[in-house]
Structures are given as structure tokens and as C-alpha cells.
Amino acid sequence: MEFLLYIYLFVFGLILGSFYNVVGIRLANGESIVTPRSHCPRCNHQLMAWELIPVFSYIFQRGKCKNCGTSISIKYPLFECATATLFTISPLLVGWSKELLIALLLISLVIIITISDLEKMIIPNKVLLFFAGIMLIIRIFIPTEPWWDAYLAAIIGFLLLLLIAIVSKGGMGGGDVKLFFILGLFVGVKGVFFTLFFASLFGLIYGLIMMAKQKLQRKQPIPFGPFIGLAALVVYYMEEELSVFLDWLWNVSI
Structure with a gap:
């Protein structure tokens, strides 16, 4: 069965x-x-x-x-x-479990924004609003622990990416900023920082490889949504393992 x-x-x-x-x-x-x-x-x-x-x-x-x-x-x-x-x-x-619904929604969001970002380097507001509305409601019935973690993560994710966008003077798109608000509802506060780290890492590796192949110029814009999406999936499925690793690393360092 x-x-x-x-x-x-x-x-x-x-x-x-x-x-x-x-x-x-x-x-x-x-x-x-x-x-x-x-x-x-x-x-x-x-x-x-x-x-x-x-x-x-x-x-x-x-x-x-x-x-x-x-x-x-x-x-x-x-x-x-x-x-x-x-x-x-x-x-x-x-x-x-009920968590499977959230996993399928995250996959759906990541696939759609990856397709659109690769197509036109755009993350459509209609997609973001749709998933934001659904997740804000779902987190009422399937809360994180503690319940406010998802909502706090959404705010932190938005403000963090907004700050990066301002400092980088356009290096981060508005769609990426709004996307992090929604991802916060999926992955929580720790997950937001993990996601930003891995998205940056994946983007850097891709950029270096493309530059080495002379297929990308310095400061040439690239769609960052796919890297954010991939990072969010990795973090969502492996956040517990990542937290354990960080705790171990912290204990070793001190």
C-alpha cells in the first residue's frame, strides 16, 4: 500500500x-x-x-x-x-505526517521560482503572494516550536536581505528579498541564516566555475533564485544535522 x-x-x-x-x-x-x-x-x-x-x-x-x-x-x-x-x-x-504538506509546498515554490528566474531573472510577485498567504495560514495549524519562530524568521529574512540589497546597491533583487520572507516561514530563524550561507556558497562556486570557463564576466548579473531555492531545500531537510554539526564545531573551538 x-x-x-x-x-x-x-x-x-x-x-x-x-x-x-x-x-x-x-x-x-x-x-x-x-x-x-x-x-x-x-x-x-x-x-x-x-x-x-x-x-x-x-x-x-x-x-x-x-x-x-x-x-x-x-x-x-x-x-x-x-x-x-x-x-x-x-x-x-x-x-x-502533516510536515509532508509543508515539504511539498516548499518544493513547489522552489521549482516555480527557479523556472521563472532562469527564464527572465524575475521572481513573480503573484507566486510570492500566493505562497506567502498559504504559509501564513498553515503555520497557524502546523506551528513551529516555538510557534513564533516561523514568523520571526520571516521578518529577519526580509530585513536581512533588504539590508544586503541596500548595501550592495542592487546586487540583490527585490524578488530575492521577498522570497526570504516566505522561506522564513518554512525553515525558521536558524534556517534563514543557513539558507543565506549555502545560497551564497552555491552562487560563488557557480560564478567561479563560469568565470573559469569564460562564460561569465565580473559583475555580470546571474539568477540567484535557483541557489536560494536549492539552499532552502538542503536546509529544510538537513537543519537538525546542520545544528548538531555547528554545536560540535563550537564545542571543539572552545
């Missing part, structure tokens, strides 16, 4: 991953997520139901539009698989 639940989560993740592609790309481009129907951006061919099957349609069509032959970006099946995989492993990490 539990095996069937994992299969259900995987399929559910594939379907939502396909929808998140639409949400992330369309909102980043200022378009409606309802109309028009899914279509090829090159020839405007409206996609039939069998052309919208997550991952499998991409494989069957060999990554090309059936009508005009234009290549379809690999990012579509990648994000579908990423969503499905993260959905499936979440019960292994948080259990079949």
Missing part, C-alpha cells in the same frame, strides 16, 4: 512539474497561466493532449515540435522529473 503512495506522489509530481513549467515561464513573461492553450512558441501549434504528457511526450517527439520541428528545451522534462523525484523522496525525509 505504501509503495502505491510513492507511485502516486511520483505521478502527481510529474503532472504538477509540467504545470509549474507553465506557471514559471508565463508569469515571468507577464502572460496568463489560463489562456491561451499550451502551444509551440515558434509556430503557435496548439498542443494536443498526447503532446502534454510529462516527460514521455518529450521522449516520443524526440525533443522536437511535431508541427515545425523546432527543438523543445530540455528544461521542461528536467523540471518535471525534479518535481516528481523531490515529491517522492520527501516522505522518506519527513515521514507521512
Whole structure:
């Protein structure tokens, strides 16, 4: 029975991953997520139901539009698989509990903002407002310990990123600042600082690698949302282990 639940989560993740592609790309481009129907951006061919099957349609069509032959970006099946995989492993990490709902919401937020940030270097306000509203309500029924930790973390996350944005004079986008408010509701006060640390680390490593390959210039802007999202997932699932490690490090140092 539990095996069937994992299969259900995987399929559910594939379907939502396909929808998140639409949400992330369309909102980043200022378009409606309802109309028009899914279509090829090159020839405007409206996609039939069998052309919208997550991952499998991409494989069957060999990554090309059936009508005009234009290549379809690999990012579509990648994000579908990423969503499905993260959905499936979440019960292994948080259990079949109320916390699973929060884990799935965090995954959904991270996938959508990553897609939109990679598309146009924008984290849409509509996405942020949607998840902020949901999490503010959910934390009433699924509180942190202590209950105020999530709300305090949201405030600290917002103010901390706002300060960085002011000091860096535009080095941090407004979407990143608002995103940290929401992430605070997911990861708590400790998690906010962990997330900022790991996001900065991931971004630095990426920047150094791209500069070494001469694919990135100094002070060239990069989408920071994906690194924040990845860091938030790492911290959410491993915050207890990270706290234990820090305590051990502190004891060793003194």
C-alpha cells in the first residue's frame, strides 16, 4: 500500500512539474497561466493532449515540435522529473505526517521560482503572494516550536536581505528579498541564516566555475533564485544535522 503512495506522489509530481513549467515561464513573461492553450512558441501549434504528457511526450517527439520541428528545451522534462523525484523522496525525509504538506509546498515554490528566474531573472510577485498567504495560514495549524519562530524568521529574512540589497546597491533583487520572507516561514530563524550561507556558497562556486570557463564576466548579473531555492531545500531537510554539526564545531573551538 505504501509503495502505491510513492507511485502516486511520483505521478502527481510529474503532472504538477509540467504545470509549474507553465506557471514559471508565463508569469515571468507577464502572460496568463489560463489562456491561451499550451502551444509551440515558434509556430503557435496548439498542443494536443498526447503532446502534454510529462516527460514521455518529450521522449516520443524526440525533443522536437511535431508541427515545425523546432527543438523543445530540455528544461521542461528536467523540471518535471525534479518535481516528481523531490515529491517522492520527501516522505522518506519527513515521514507521512502533516510536515509532508509543508515539504511539498516548499518544493513547489522552489521549482516555480527557479523556472521563472532562469527564464527572465524575475521572481513573480503573484507566486510570492500566493505562497506567502498559504504559509501564513498553515503555520497557524502546523506551528513551529516555538510557534513564533516561523514568523520571526520571516521578518529577519526580509530585513536581512533588504539590508544586503541596500548595501550592495542592487546586487540583490527585490524578488530575492521577498522570497526570504516566505522561506522564513518554512525553515525558521536558524534556517534563514543557513539558507543565506549555502545560497551564497552555491552562487560563488557557480560564478567561479563560469568565470573559469569564460562564460561569465565580473559583475555580470546571474539568477540567484535557483541557489536560494536549492539552499532552502538542503536546509529544510538537513537543519537538525546542520545544528548538531555547528554545536560540535563550537564545542571543539572552545
